[in-house]
Amino acid sequence: MYKKIFLISVLFAVVLFTACKSEEGKEGDKQETKVGGTALRNGDLFSEDIDLGDKAIVDANAPGQNEMGERAFENAPPTIPHKTDGFFPITQKNNACLTCHLPSVAKAMGATPMAPSHFVNYRPEIKKVGGKVKAYSDDNKSNSTTAKDLGENLNKARYNCEQCHVTQTNATLDVKNNFKAEFRNENAKKKSNLKDVITEGVK
Ligand code: HEC
Ligand code: HEC
Structure with a gap:
């Protein structure tokens, strides 16, 4: 019986000790972030008063004068x-x-017109049918793809x-980027056509 009480007390003490340690750990984490070298930001995460080194600068001209x-x-x-x-x-x-x-x-204005995809609503209509929420496309078939042409009106989601x-x-x-883009033709490097190809592989 005494042995059991003793064991329970030891267990309780261990739990209490670990709990205190994890509280301590929070302070410890804060200390560690000051060392830096583990992330791209080499300095104290809790202060903006650091030298960021290579700052990203927008090295461009006003619209109309850029490649x-x-x-x-x-x-x-x-x-x-x-x-x-x-x-x-x-x-x-505005x-x-x-x-x-x-x-x-x-x-x-000499600017690229917004892509035709920005004038289409691809979101299905959500309806509650028999207590269940279902997504409906324009043709009213549940669970099929949808693309509602909005004419000259911009889809507000854009x-x-x-x-x-x-x-x-x-x-x-x-960090080196190993991603290499594959373009199906030269034109696709400078122009988009998502609206024309969005159903590829679906229909
Ligand atoms: C005063 C007119 C003007 C305003 C305002 C403007 N742009 Fe532009 N934009 C241009 C022009 C002109 C170009 C062609 C590049 C150049 O000469 O600067 C361009 C190019 C671009 C391109 C590159 C298109 C491509 O085919 O690669 C994008 C994307 C773009 N602008 C987005 C924006 C966004 C987002 C805003 C608002 C934050 C904006 N622009 C505001 C005139 C404008
Ligand atoms: C939800 C993401 C998203 C938002 C928001 C968005 N665009 Fe785009 N935009 C795209 C994508 C993706 C493309 C390229 C694919 C496509 O749609 O054809 C694109 C293409 C473009 C192009 C190039 C068209 C071409 O012919 O190559 C222009 C210009 C542009 N967008 C301007 C804008 C402007 C201006 C706004 C705000 C009014 C805007 N976009 C909002 C994702 C977005």
Whole structure:
């Protein structure tokens, strides 16, 4: 009986000790992050007051004076080759990107028109049928693909351009990128056609 109580006490003490240690561990982790060398950011994670070394700089001119970059892979969102100073924030009432990239004005502005895929809604309609939530396509068949043409209206899910398109910078890669893009033709390196090929392999 005493032996059992003794064993339980030892077990309790061990649990208590480990709990205290993990509290201590939190402080320990904080110390470790100061050493650096384990991540790309070589300094204290808890302070912005550090020398970042190679900062990514947008080394570009205002729109209209830049070379267009090559796509990262076929139908990847192109990076923004120009300065974007003054174009942010994108708000509900004001989206500077549209003033140059809407297909109706793009040609006159010397800008690439937004891709046709941005004027299609690929999201199915969600309906509740018999207590179950189902996704319906335009043809009203449950669980099939959908593509609703919105005409000249931009799909609002694409409103926040920088969600997908990022500005080109002069940043170097600290970790080597071994990815090699395969393009089916030369044209695909500079132009996209997702809307035309989106059902490839599906239909
Ligand atoms: C004043 C007009 C103007 C505004 C505003 C503008 N752009 Fe541009 N954009 C251009 C022009 C012109 C080009 C062609 C490259 C160049 O000469 O700078 C271009 C190129 C691009 C490209 C490269 C397209 C390709 O085919 O590779 C992307 C992506 C882009 N812009 C996105 C944006 C986004 C996102 C915004 C808003 C944050 C924006 N642009 C605001 C005029 C504009
Ligand atoms: C959800 C991600 C996403 C958002 C948001 C988005 N784009 Fe795109 N964009 C893409 C992708 C992916 C492509 C290339 C494939 C395609 O759609 O054809 C593209 C292509 C483009 C192109 C090149 C068209 C061509 O002919 O090669 C332009 C210009 C562009 N987008 C501008 C914009 C602008 C301006 C906005 C904001 C109003 C925007 N995009 C919002 C993902 C996005």
